Amino acid sequence: MKAITITQESEPIQLVDIDKPEVSGDECLVKISAAALNRRDQWIREGMYPAIQFGTVLGSDGCGVVEEGPANWKGKEVIINPNVNWGDNPEAQSSKYSVLGMPTNGTLAEYIKVPAHRLQKKPAHLSNEEAASLPLAGLTAFRATIKKGGSKTEKKVLVTGAGGGVSQLAIAFAVTSGAEVYVTSGSQEKIDKVKEVGVKGGFNYKDDKWFKEAAQLRGFDSIVDSAGGNQLNNYLKIIKPAGRIVMYGSTTGYPEKVDVFRLFWSQVQIMGSTMGNDDEFVEMLDWVNKYQIKPTVDKVFESSDYLKAFDRFNDADHFGKIVINF
CATH class of the missing domain: 3.40.50.720 (NAD(P)-binding Rossmann-like Domain)
Incomplete structure (x- = not known):
């Protein structure tokens, strides 16, 4: 499958072919429809982020369809909670906390493997691009x-x-x-x-x-x-x-x-303040559904134009989220 990874090449981000993930137990295989960039992804590209792990699939935000996994999720349109190991304290994240896209493989790929408890239903009023723009931001x-x-x-x-x-x-x-x-x-x-x-x-x-x-x-x-x-x-x-x-x-x-x-x-x-706990993620989605909030999408790029998508951060008229379709 196609994925955008961080490398040690002269251009640190590369669109490469990697193996499609295999799932078991409560894991779900999500076919990514759209993934949104965050400033974090560009900082990783520029080497301005701690503990960079080369070979990792970037991307914290994604929307897609569950192809494999528990029966109650198969075929569902979903968004992915990007939290990894928030911990038991709702006020602050644990020492093991991270977000998707390093060190855990992220959403800038055709497929991603995530535990079922990381999934929430995609808000029906949002397009794929809007839904992909929602989780982390x-x-x-x-x-x-x-x-x-x-x-x-x-x-x-x-x-x-x-x-x-x-x-x-x-x-x-x-x-x-x-x-x-x-x-x-x-x-x-x-x-x-x-x-x-x-x-x-x-x-x-x-x-x-x-x-x-x-x-x-x-x-x-x-x-x-x-x-x-x-x-x-x-x-x-x-x-x-x-x-x-x-x-x-x-x-x-x-x-x-x-x-x-x-x-x-x-x-x-x-x-x-940074990110939020898992209960707040659910509260946020309830608020978005109640008030029919739509994230502002700046521009949408195809995966083949991934470098243009990353470079868009540097444009003065950048307004809203940058999205890549897979």
């Missing part, structure tokens, strides 16, 4: 926005970086929770796009004084962020007293300093 966004950020009616929420796959779903969860939602972006076009789905307004973070405009709103109850870096101190200036800053990434690196006085005097909580 949806779980990350749901935990950060709803479970930790506490987004709900009468709350004011800021989601940073409006163009990314996780932030797109964080926006959708915040809007459907009834919150008043704002965003940041380096593109006015992206801000205008998310206004079409219920976002109240946005701020261009390329403007050094964007936080002064945001401060006129008299504070946010929660800020959901993946950027980190020196913007953290700007967030501290616009968060309400006792508000929550939830950070699920740090794409701009470490802050040079933190205004600790403002942090403790405002009673602010800075909360880390």
